Every structure is written in structure tokens, then in C-alpha cells.
Amino acid sequence: MAKHWIAVASAEHVRRGRAAGFMQVNHGKAAPLRRIKPGDGIIYYSPSTVLGEKDGLQSFTAIGTVREGEPYQGDMGGGFTPFRRDVDWAKAEETPIKPLLEQLDFTKGKSNWGYQLRFGLFEIDEHDFRLIVAAMGAEIEAVAKL
Secondary structure: OOOEEEEEOOHHHHHHHHHHOEEOOHHHOOHHHHHOOOOOEEEEEEOOOOOOOOOOOOEEEEEEEEOOOOOEEOOOOOOOOOEEEEEEEOOOOOEEOHHHOOOOOOOOOOOOOOHHHHHOEEEEOHHHHHHHHHHOOOOHHHHOOO
8 A cells, every 4th residue: 555755845846856757855865765665645845945945835846656666866966966766746736734734634733733844754644645635636546546
């Protein structure tokens, strides 16, 4: 059975990966990507548009399904070779998290709802996955096999 994950990165980085068909997490570390398996659903949350900015974006910015294969290294230039996984990205609308805070299991009733997002990658339950898929206007079948 597929698992469901939230990854965290700036919207600028997510958009770059989405356009090229891959994902990266935790500044290119391999270990977190090894927890994710082909067929798993991945949702990106972006606290900001640009890394280091405080623009208050706080939105889900991409959703997709992890493709077959293992993590591999890409070349970003300057000696930076982050680990990646290939993803089939679904058509979806970027969606603010705030209207969903009291509906999502991982944020409901938590004043410090952003704490878990600091880990860069964490598993979510099927309820939260379906709720975010619907909010983003994506089709579950196009995202992951539940």
C-alpha cells in the first residue's frame, strides 16, 4: 500500500523540480529519499516563494507520485550534486494551508502547527492526503494508488 508524504521546500525550488520531473529534500540528502518508495504520493509544502524569504506563502505547491527507481545524484553545478527521486507530477493548483489547518490531522488543534514541517519530510495519513488532493483540485487517481 502506498504511503503519503509531505516534503518542504521553497516554491521556487519546487517549481524547478516539477518542471524537470524530480524532487529533492533536506538540501539534497539521500537518507530521507530512501524512505519514499515508488507509487507513494508526495505533496510539497512551501513556506515561502524563495528560500530564506519571509513572504508568508505557506501553500501546498505540488503533488505527484514517485516513479520507479532509486534516489540518484543530479548535478546543480559548483560541485553541488543533490540526491533526487523522479516524480510524475499531477496538474494541481497551489493552495494555502491556513484554511485547512483545523481539518488536517497533522495540524488540527495545534498552535505550533508548523513544527512538524521543520523536518523537511514526514508521512501523513490517507485522510490528510485526500483532503489536500481535493483542495489542490487534483485527481487522486492521477496522484497515487491508495
